Amino acid sequence: MSDQQEPQSSLSPYRILDLTEAGCMITGKMLGDLGADVIKIEPPEGSHSRIAPFYKDIPDPEKSLFWFAYNTNKRGITLDLQTVNGQDILKRLVKTADVVIESFEPGYMEQIGLGYSSLRKIKPDLIMTSITPFGQSGPKAHYRQSELTMWASGGYLYLSGAPEYAPVWISFPQACLFGGVEATTGTMTALWHRQNTGIGQHVDVSIQECIIIFTWQTIPMWDLNNVDYPRLRTPGMMVPTTGVVGARGIYRCVDGHVVIMIQGGDEPFPSSMKSLVKLMDKDGMADDWLKQIDWRRDYDALKLNQDLVNRVEGAIKNFLATKTKKYLYNEANKSGILLAPIATIKDIWENPQLEARNFWVPVAHPELDDTLTYCGPFIKLSESPVEYRRRAPLIGEHNTEIYGKDLGLTKEELVCLKQDKVI
């Protein structure tokens, strides 16, 4: 039981040993944000996830903004798991912990004597969460993968972009992040199960399966209708049974781009279209034929014809080109038009809703003599709110605290371990 937590957090009784890298580090962050005692374990020279972007573009492992973002609410120790000494120390730590999370290649932990079967001998009710591209076992478990190739393996890369270009991903890697968040849910499930049964489990996360989530209803489209969904421009849809392709949905405006859902049928689409046409009419940009469309009946997906789609799209495109993102977004909010700006990071920073919700949280970085502004709680809980108790740890920042206090190592022992590069 750790004395690091205030009594009112959700996960205060739990200690998590965090061996993850890259985006998978978000697992420990979320558990820490929910109040758990998370100990981030890095190699003695520092994690290779201390990457760009850097604070003031200074390429220093203690100035990695990526590291800062995904390691809030964690304490940090160093440990070389390749050494027998290091493996021994980890086992001693495991005795004090509830969960171990890791993202090594399948088999690596077993190879160094720290696999689930070994660790559960030390702590039978341990929960071990492993995050890998394809899972712990199976014909592809040992495939070499990277963010882009995992994105490809789940069927989602193929669907994204436009038909006339190659499939294209999101320019900031997402796969390990999503695997990490998924691992949080798995870990919590195993923890809850253990509360009722006393039994620990191995949580085996597959990032490929995570990516498949994004494919929406295209999987049943193949299963039911034999449609192998093609790559189209989003938010445009294709109706599989008629082949009609909906309006593109992304259009230029005065100072950037907006996205708009041009659809009919059931609510809220008819109301949205009516409000939009009304707005266009204010500027005299809505001809009679447009005003007369019954969006519920004439624009229903199964009854749609391509000619109507093209005419509607043309009229709307011309109108949007004359307005700014702020104007359109404000009008959309006022009258329920299904439109949003395609926000830049600057737009996000200036977003009025985030400001009103007190979303931005200052976090002190005394080592930089600065305070940085972070994205706030990923969720709001009324009784046990998410709080940022500490910034991401420096390399080995809590070695003395954790090795000294929890494992009872003396200062001399710590010095030896440091000299031997075990910590």
Place this chain on the structure above:
Amino acid sequence: MEKAFEGIKVVEFTWIVLGPSMSRYLTDHGATVVKVESHNRYDPSRGQTPFAQGKSGMNRSMHYGKYNADKYSVSLDMKHPNGLKLIWKLIAWADILTESFTPGTMTKFGLDYESVQKVNPDIIYLSTCLQGQTGPYAQYRGFGPQVISLAGFGEITGWPGQMPLLPFGPYSDFLCPNVNATAIIAALDYRRRTGKGQHIDQSQFETSLHYISPLILDYIVNGRLASRNGNRLPYAAPHGVYPCKGDDRWIAIGVFTDTEWESFCKSIGEPEWRKKPGFSTLPGRKENEDELDRLVAEWTINFTAEEIESNLQAAGVPVNVVEKISDLFQDPQLKHRNYFTYLNHPEMGNCAYEPQARWILSETPREVSMPSPCLGEHNEYVFKELLGLTDDEIAEHIIDGSITTEVKE
């Protein structure tokens, strides 16, 4: 062995993708979830493709089906006082209430957290919506594409110098269910220790921003505006998606280290061009990346994606076929993980369902056991078996229309 959420009871007022997905993390591990709809206001995804045999019908959509397996469906008129009575019984029965309405909607029915807490003091009440329960944009109406765009994903997807291309589908919808399930389980644990329930307020917009938070820090600290860069990464080359033999077939390749570069060149037969001075280091490959990508594509186009994947995997180079949906049904790895579960649905027939959990537990692996419900399919089971109403009481509700049985034109 007992499943994690056996005995956990959820009453659900959610629609379409995000809302219904949350509780499926719980049903994969044994929870009991009752979904409230009515014949005049049912989940709009019942009207969305794909339909079994291409024939539409409120019980024939696998868009609905996919997100609602393992749930019990009741059909109640929330506007009827006797319909509300049954909802209150469900609320008293439940451990968890989830809702994904526009903020204020539940309040209109008298089903806001404060009111619900009076009847069920330690209930865990989760509200999810686009931008949060409070603030000037709380009533903002929209779907996935809007949230993705607001949350910055649109701006960073596509090709440099071209208009943004959004990622396919309601991308940010999918970023939220696991987060919400995590919060619900954390709240369950908090309640176990303190006896207190709570209100969970999730903004899809806020949650999604954590997927680009380093970019936001980069802007705040360094003034840098992230933008789209095709399939490239600053610290790898070649890195991208290259065309292969066949109809719209592609291969994803990522070469990060010098070792991988050597293996890559060896696997592709040590072409003359690999010796160009500009290609021997990563910075050099980045500087000449357009030419490099062109040369790689000239090689890949001669082979099938499967051949290249096999070849480069054997050499230890990160590579994967850009899988189409049909490929996933043949994927031996997914078979190994028992990913698809075929269940027989009363109207749709045999359908491939998927688990919600993307992880397998060693003692209590995930399980999908019931197909998605027809509308109101479980009125009798829920009200009689779970809530203890008599046959006569249920009949009265049907007669007065508080339990709905058909669509009113």
